[in-house]
Amino acid sequence: MDTVKPAKRNTLLPRTYRLRVPLVAVSFLLPGLASAQEGNGDEVVREARPSQSVENVLREEHALFSDRLTIEPGINYSYSDRSQLALRGFLALDAIFLGELNVDSVESHITTMDLNVRYGLTERLELGLNVPFVYRTTTYQSIGDEFSTERNSETDVDNADLGDVSVNMSYHLFPETETRPDVVLDMGVRAPTGRDPYGIELRENPNTNLNVPKELPTGNGVWGITAGVSALKTLDPAIVFGNLGYTYNLEESFGDISATTGPQPGDVKLGDTIRAGFGTAFALNKRLSLSLSYSHEYIRKSETTQQGVTNKVVGSDANVGVFNIGGTYALSDSTSMVTSLGIGLTEDASDISLTFRMPFQL
Incomplete structure (x- = not known):
């Protein structure tokens, strides 16, 4: 009778799921795949599905390719604070500043409630739909209340509306x-289903020099096409992953692209986005996993075209770097809880971002 050497212990799988090493890597990504025969064929050993914690990592960082419908409601909150130094005076001898030094600041709170729906058509193809609803609140602060250089003025603007809906295929x-x-x-x-940011008029406040927009955008107003590739490797006891992608924004025409009074039609070409990320995850047991990752986006400058003249929008390019700490916990075989904390590492990134998601498999 043929002898089979015992497999090396794989700590990512439950104790009852220890398999031979050549089958373990496949079982992580294609659960319930083909069976393997041993000996003379009398005994059939089927590959076990990965633990729920591993499936959660695959779903959030890669793609699960499950033939079950996944409905995943979620909520994300992000906060950013931007300050700008305002100089009111003049330089003497090119070194000594005479006048007022003031700081204008903008505090932004964005809460996004979205619904993700995913379904694996085959073992290789998965379709997804994301429908977001965005609530934004922004506080503007500036010197100049009652036109005084010693008093600050403050105004809040908020808006809630549907965001940009997207569909994807893996x-x-x-x-x-x-x-x-x-x-x-x-x-x-x-798709540009949210409120676009173009042509929003400014609201003048009495007895102050602070002018703010009448409403806030919930989308970017243009169609976008995204392509990317992601890779994942199981290195017992860890899972490492990385991704690379590109978003191309189509040029769109608008009846008004200026905040000044009166319509000023023109074309807008938002800057394309290059993104990359990498990280690692650990399945601590069959229900709990932790992950650490870094994501970076470079947004190119946007362009506007009016009366045949094209101009680049100064300051529209950005570098967004975020360090993420995440965790998933399987409440049951079909329901999990996912949390993630993002910490902005660049000036263009949100200071903090907190996400809660709860995927259900039907």
Whole structure:
């Protein structure tokens, strides 16, 4: 009778799921796949599905490709505070400043409630839909209340509306092997269903020099096409992952692209976005997992075209770097709780971002 050597212990799977090493990597990404025969074929050993904590990591950081419908409501809160130094005076001898030094600040609170729906059509193809609802509150502060250089003025503006709806598709290009990571291709389309930021008039406040927008945008107003690739590798006892993507924004025409009085039609070409990220996750047990990751986005400058003249928008480019700490906990075999804390590492990133999600599998 043939002998089978015991497999190395895989701490990512429950104790009852220990399998031979060549099958473990596949079982993480294609649960319930084919069975393996041993000996003369009388005994059949089927691959076990990964633990719920591992499935949660795959769903949030990569793609699960489950044939079950996943409904995932979530809520995200982000906060940012921007201050700008205002000089009211003049320089003497190119070194000594005579006058007022003031700081104008903008505090932004954005709460996004969204619904993600995903379904695996096949073992290689998964479709997804994201519908967000955005509530924004911004506080503007500036010197100049009652036109005095010693008094600050403050105004709040808030708005709530549907955000930009997006659909996406994930294709399982290569399954994981002992030497090759699992590779997934992603394609997506974003529709301009939210309130666009163009042509929003300013609201003048009496007895102050502070002018603020009458409403806040909940979308960017243009169609976007996204393409990307992600890779994941299981390195017992960790899972490492990375992604690279590009978003192309289509040029759109608007009846008014200025905040000044009167319509000023023109075309807007938002800057395209290049994004990259990497991280690692640990399945501490069959229900709990923790992850650490870093994501970075570079947004190119936007352009506007009016009466045949194209100009780049000064200050519209951005570098957004965020360090993320996340955790997932499986409440049951079909329901999990996902939390994530994002800490902005660049000036263009939100200072803090907190996310709660709860995926349900039907």
